Amino acid sequence: MMESVIDVVLSGLILGGLYALIAVGLSLQYGVGRVLNVSHGEFIMLAALATFSLYTVAGIHPLLAVAVVAPLLFVIGFALDRTIFNDLRRTSIDQDHFEGRSLLVSFGLLFVIQNVMLSFWGAGLRGYSILNTPVTILGHRYGLNRVIALVVAVTASVAFYLFIRHTRLGKAIRAAAERPDMAEALGVNRRRVLAICFGLGAGLAGLAGALYSMMFDIQASRGIELTVIAIVVVVVGGLGSITGSLIGGFLLGLVIALVNFIEPSLSLVAFYLIFVLVLLIRPSGILGRQIHAD
Amino acid sequence: MTMLEVSRVSHRFGGLKAVDNASFGVEQGEIVGLIGPNGAGKTTIFNLISGALEVQEGSITLRGEDITRLRPDQISRRGLARTFQSPKLFTGMSAFENVRLALIYGNPERRFSHEEAEREVNRLMATMGILSDRNKRVRDLPLAGRRYLEIARALATNAEMLMLDESMAGLTSRELKQIMGRITDLRNRGMTILMIEHVMEAIMGVCDRIIVFHFGTKISEGTPAEIAVDPVVRAVYLGADS
Amino acid sequence: MLISTILREEKPALVAIPVSIVALAFAPSVVPESIGISLITVLMFAILALSWTMFSGPTGFVSLATAGLFGVGVYVSAILRDFLPIEVLILIGGAVASLLALAIGMLTLRLKGVYFILFTFGVASLIRSSVAWWETNVNGTVGRHVSGASNEVIYLLLLIIFAVALVGGFLLRHSSPGLALQAIGENQEAAEHIGVNITKLKVLTFAASSALMGMTGAVMATRFRYVDPSIAFNPLFSFLPVVMAILGGLSRLYGPLIGVTILVVLQEFLIREYPYVYLLIFGLTLVAVVLWLPGGLVELTQRLYIRLKIQWIKMRMRITRFRRIRQADRR
Numbered sequence: 106m107m108e109s110v111i112d113v114v115l116s117g118l119i120l121g122g123l124y125a126l127i128a129v130g131l132s133l134q135y136g137v138g139r140v141l142n143v144s145h146g147e148f149i150m151l152a153a154l155a156t157f158s159l160y161t162v163a164g165i166h167p168l169l170a171v172a173v174v175a176p177l178l179f180v181i182g183f184a185l186d187r188t189i190f191n192d193l194r195r196t197s198i199d200q201d202h203f204e205g206r207s208l209l210v211s212f213g214l215l216f217v218i219q220n221v222m223l224s225f226w227g228a229g230l231r232g233y234s235i236l237n238t239p240v241t242i243l244g245h246r247y248g249l250n251r252v253i254a255l256v257v258a259v260t261a262s263v264a265f266y267l268f269i270r271h272t273r274l275g276k277a278i279r280a281a282a283e284r285p286d287m288a289e290a291l292g293v294n295r296r297r298v299l300a301i302c303f304g305l306g307a308g309l310a311g312l313a314g315a316l317y318s319m320m321f322d323i324q325a326s327r328g329i330e331l332t333v334i335a336i337v338v339v340v341v342g343g344l345g346s347i348t349g350s351l352i353g354g355f356l357l358g359l360v361i362a363l364v365n366f367i368e369p370s371l372s373l374v375a376f377y378l379i380f381v382l383v384l385l386i387r388p389s390g391i392l393g394r395q396i397h398a399d
Numbered sequence: 400m401t402m403l404e405v406s407r408v409s410h411r412f413g414g415l416k417a418v419d420n421a422s423f424g425v426e427q428g429e430i431v432g433l434i435g436p437n438g439a440g441k442t443t444i445f446n447l448i449s450g451a452l453e454v455q456e457g458s459i460t461l462r463g464e465d466i467t468r469l470r471p472d473q474i475s476r477r478g479l480a481r482t483f484q485s486p487k488l489f490t491g492m493s494a495f496e497n498v499r500l501a502l503i504y505g506n507p508e509r510r511f512s513h514e515e516a517e518r519e520v521n522r523l524m525a526t527m528g529i530l531s532d533r534n535k536r537v538r539d540l541p542l543a544g545r546r547y548l549e550i551a552r553a554l555a556t557n558a559e560m561l562m563l564d565e566s567m568a569g570l571t572s573r574e575l576k577q578i579m580g581r582i583t584d585l586r587n588r589g590m591t592i593l594m595i596e597h598v599m600e601a602i603m604g605v606c607d608r609i610i611v612f613h614f615g616t617k618i619s620e621g622t623p624a625e626i627a628v629d630p631v632v633r634a635v636y637l638g639a640d641s
Numbered sequence: 642m643l644i645s646t647i648l649r650e651e652k653p654a655l656v657a658i659p660v661s662i663v664a665l666a667f668a669p670s671v672v673p674e675s676i677g678i679s680l681i682t683v684l685m686f687a688i689l690a691l692s693w694t695m696f697s698g699p700t701g702f703v704s705l706a707t708a709g710l711f712g713v714g715v716y717v718s719a720i721l722r723d724f725l726p727i728e729v730l731i732l733i734g735g736a737v738a739s740l741l742a743l744a745i746g747m748l749t750l751r752l753k754g755v756y757f758i759l760f761t762f763g764v765a766s767l768i769r770s771s772v773a774w775w776e777t778n779v780n781g782t783v784g785r786h787v788s789g790a791s792n793e794v795i796y797l798l799l800l801i802i803f804a805v806a807l808v809g810g811f812l813l814r815h816s817s818p819g820l821a822l823q824a825i826g827e828n829q830e831a832a833e834h835i836g837v838n839i840t841k842l843k844v845l846t847f848a849a850s851s852a853l854m855g856m857t858g859a860v861m862a863t864r865f866r867y868v869d870p871s872i873a874f875n876p877l878f879s880f881l882p883v884v885m886a887i888l889g890g891l892s893r894l895y896g897p898l899i900g901v902t903i904l905v906v907l908q909e910f911l912i913r914e915y916p917y918v919y920l921l922i923f924g925l926t927l928v929a930v931v932l933w934l935p936g937g938l939v940e941l942t943q944r945l946y947i948r949l950k951i952q953w954i955k956m957r958m959r960i961t962r963f964r965r966i967r968q969a970d971r972r
Contacts, residue, residue: 200754217921219917224917344756370774371774377763381760384756487828504835
């Protein structure tokens, strides 16, 4: 019995770590910039494919490739926000209007990035094996790559959390997110902060993609699955709360690991059921801002 | 006859009690002013009366009929209309269409022909002095025009009682006199009016009776003259001009 | 009120609608076979886009549940195909879809903005995964074979549903419920306070539009001939009609139809030559439309129309002035 519990918990943490990492980038983009970036999964997949190519063609270790891929995606994300989403912000009537429009635009981006991926890498499955050696933790065997991915995910999450809480830029980000008017008054360059946040989100997608490529097979069309995971985690954790996405990711990972243990075929159903129930019962999620019926 | 009766109504937002055991009444044909510092619960009370917020405790009756649990559209159809602190207009439509919509939906038992509707909308807009703005888009209207439009729209629902939420804020002195006159006109033609206001000139000039709110409940009421010298009110209202 | 308004304001539409339906009725016999088959796809998306616009257009509540409602119709057909005639299947498909929509509608009453969008997406996904689980674990199958129907029959049935959607959408736009839906979209709280029963109106409209989606699904099952959850509830059935409607423009009835035609033609055309380019075009078009042409192609045509009119008026003024000068010269 105890064995099963440990197995479920460890699997859940590993899964949850990945979920959290996938989600936190999106949470940043929505939490601060109010952009529900449905092309987030495509960014992740793009990074995964790039990492794959860097490894199979140039022999660059994925964990090193991160140093190239993540900043590159950051720049792309920054540029996108500074141009397109900034323009949308200026010309939208109110927040709901902006959120709807930016959703549609990110949808268009989804198609564009899909096209890029399909054109360069084709539609087939890609993958590589690395660090597949099994490692035994508390009597259970897991691939080393997954354990490393978990460690990196947790480290990145904690580092990110500390960054948001304690650095000047992090505080500026939070100010821009929670009290945009005050933030402007206090001299925070809101446009730049928003673009940085979007870029950071994309950069985190890059990190997630590199790790993902170490653990799973890659396919251009799978980006959407990742986006869905990210959205569900972000909603469960609380739309707008970055810490919430971290917690939500791990929580969801544990729940799904549990479902996988009891009845694996129901894991997808459970996933969407939780999503729907959270939206119905507590739309603000675990840590999100309370939504008043106004 | 008592038009509106609010009995022991309370409302909490999470831990905060915005309205605390509030009770007051409005007689038919009166203009009653509802004043009090910011955060005293005045708009919350409006929201509770109009159905925008669910009443947790207490009861509200309109002409003796219990409207506590009714939806806003049901309450509107029973003759109670309101405006909002910042006008909630249908910005994509013209001023005319704003009023026409209210006419159609506010009077479900009547069927208007195109000409009848047009005549009625014109009449209502003329009452508020905005007939010339008929075809303008809402965003092209100045503040006073938008306030008048919201009132005209409220009137289109065949209202017998009107609740105005700070309709006079931000108006010039001339516009203020104009709106005060129009509101008095409405009352003289049988309308009952309850108005939240901060503009003291309007309150003192137009109201028959004033209710003072603080911390979510009524702390005093009386005629303008009585309220002006009420020590409780003066203490609460430091800084307000009267 | 309704009829007189229509007669007054919408004369072109009164002609265009019957003409286009009749034209579509004769189209298959006039055009080559390959285009005729594409027409089925065009009609399917046209109905989905029109019915999506019926609710989501005026209210601004973007629904991504279309795939769920469509798929429900597909499955009704797939399950009952051997027992009932197709006309009955269509009606049942529509009924089941609208009941589902009623349930969804009642649940989403307090959700707005992005939460509503996400919820509808979640529900559609939940339906898909639940059906998948049920089919695999309870029924032991993954997919089902559905006996087909001839292309002519499918086309005719879709055309009838399309006609209903077109006429229904038209009537709705010009009725007071239609106007009230717009009011809800502009300011839901204000609409409520002037006497609109927003719950009833939203739920009924959503259910009606969903009935059309379900009926279409029931027909399309006979076209797919093999259905499984990923086919019937394909998320593209939720996303593409939205893209098509927005591209075309939501302010006029024909807007979504333009969007549908362009995108289906593009897809059929490009998918053979440049299989992935159509994605790029979709994406870029969507971004461009949202940024610069929020009213869609309808807005573009309206702007062009106004500009042409102005040119025409200027030209006529010049001619008149010219004539007057000539007359003055002669005297």
